Amino acid sequence: MPEIPGFWDIGPHDPLPVEATWTDFITSAGGKRVSELLSKSPDFDNADYLFEDIGAVLELKEIETEFLRTEAAQCGFEALLARLVKEDPTWRPLLFGGDGQYPAWFSTEFVRLARPALLRVLKKANRQIRETKEFFRVKKPYGTLIFVNDGFTGMAPVLVHALACDALVHSYSSIDCFLYVTVNRYLEITGSNEPKLIWNPTYSDRATDEFVQFIDDLGRMWFSFLDQKIGPFTSRLETGDRSALSRSKAIILPHEDRSPRRVELR
Template structure:
């Protein structure tokens, strides 16, 4: 990781940039102009060639009381100094789950309904659904914790209109086997998702990297990893590494 303080930097993953990206390099279009009937709770994007409907959710925008949740997370850390939120038996983890699970589940439920209504309204039979979840500033939530919680929510209820998620951070993350601070793009798929959907999401991620680097780059690192040890991933909070680098020198 370079000497630059990446805790003070952020990416470009927000709604205006996503709209610009989808209509350009992303190869998709906005759903709203296609909906004629009033009252339809539609998703944000569709990609005709891949037969995919996608809904973008930015956590800070979607949480009903962002500042209250942020303060509760900070208070939980203050009560459990030094605790690891990725430790399954940690009191901190249990407290964070109590704070975040219900709001995150509401977001996922809403997104699934929007994807479902869009498919029904536009007659998109056989199309797949993707929920894009952007974490734009909840730095108290490590990537492994959020991905594990999303997986748990998926396992606990049937989301018939959703075939996968993309978890994207707008803040930098430290990985144990990568010397660079990175912006995370981490997909998670339902068991019914096919290889073609995985290929589409991977290509979408590559094009997003090109788009975002043109706006915010150049980046120190623009590689891909087939697997990521999210259990040991940390949000960057200072100029140096928080844990020892375990990759090749």
């Protein structure tokens, strides 16, 4: 891969405004912004986009918050560390001369700290998609949550994805596709020296072949759109295979916070 000047210092391109960029893209792909289809302020919290020809309703959620930095999560994290030290008084993090290895239970408990905040995102998106489908009398199970994760880097992408998908199996039946995307946050993939932007859809068992093809085509149009937006360098990862996420981690640029409280669990 040719050297990209300044990549590891400032990133490959100036940050794109996520909502405005996605609105431009959806319009170029033949979709419409739902708010423009409503003649007045609706009495419901609508989703963002509608593809009338296929009957697909899409809601965009941009994750900018480090969920693990909330006060509740920090208190929970301190409790986990207290339990860890109580069980093993010799344990030390890598930063302070330890081996940095966590016991098996720690990963499960650590992931749970982010669950409430993530479930709030899923719950709201589910309601917006459901009520928009009802308003437009959309019958097909083609509800899509576009989950743009540029900000939540305190947990490996595969864990964020797994946490969301586990919740979607049991609840939130209006979300038929969970689309994990990055716009300004590049990922490092094991075995590749190219930082990647990702497009990773996961479907419910209600998804039809038509719907899957629609999302796949939309993904290819998205990367072509980005090529026009930021230049020919868009190293992409378009896959529905969770194993690709298991080999990835967010690239943290030098100017970003590298607090000792960051815990990398895969």
